[in-house]
Amino acid sequence: MKEVLKKIAPSLRTLGFQGSGQNFRKQEGDFVFLINFQGSRWGDKFYVNLGAQAVFIPAEGNADLSKLKEYECMLRRRVGDDWPWQMSDEQFVQLEAKIRSVQAEFFGNAQTLRGALAIDGPDDLLRKFDSGTTKARAALHLARGAAALGYFVTARNLVNRGVELAGAQANGLRVELGRVLDECPAIPHNPAS
DSSP, X not given: OHHHHHHHXXXXXXXXXXXXXXXXXXEETTXXXXXXXXXOTTSSEEEEEEEEEETTSOOGGGOOGGGOOGGGSSEEEEEEEEEESSOOHHHHXXXXXXXXXXXXXXXXXXXXXXXXXXXXXXXXXXXXXXXXXOHHHHHHHHHHHHHHTTOHHXXXXXXHHHHHHHOTTOHHHHHHHHHHHHHSOOOOOOTTO
């Protein structure tokens, strides 16, 4: 394990990530990006996990962004399936290339969030930004983001969609969605819209 992590660290640093061991992070624009190496429970394989957290949206459990873990991020993705700790040079090159391409695409998409909140409807937002969680919880994160940016109609629409998706049994999530509505100013009803 230590050999793979030691070997991959320089490549991640060329991408702007800092860290060591199993966790690497960088802040870029509106986001904190993380790459995490997670050992499998069987010990001979590992997973590469990506996390992206918008700085204007509270992380799960209001986690400190400077100490954020991948599983606390609003957007998450796995790179490939699993990888062996014992790998040939060819396998290592494949791992390195896969991390580079997937992180570029995933983090690039994440950086479109601010603009998408300004123009997209709830279903489009959920389609683009529900990675690594349920659609109902994604609606919560997106509603918080929309409210933080002053897009209160979008926030309300996302809350309503989140409540629909959560169902009657998701009491905690419904309460969290309701808190977003409490933070939005009253919006007068416009019958023409």
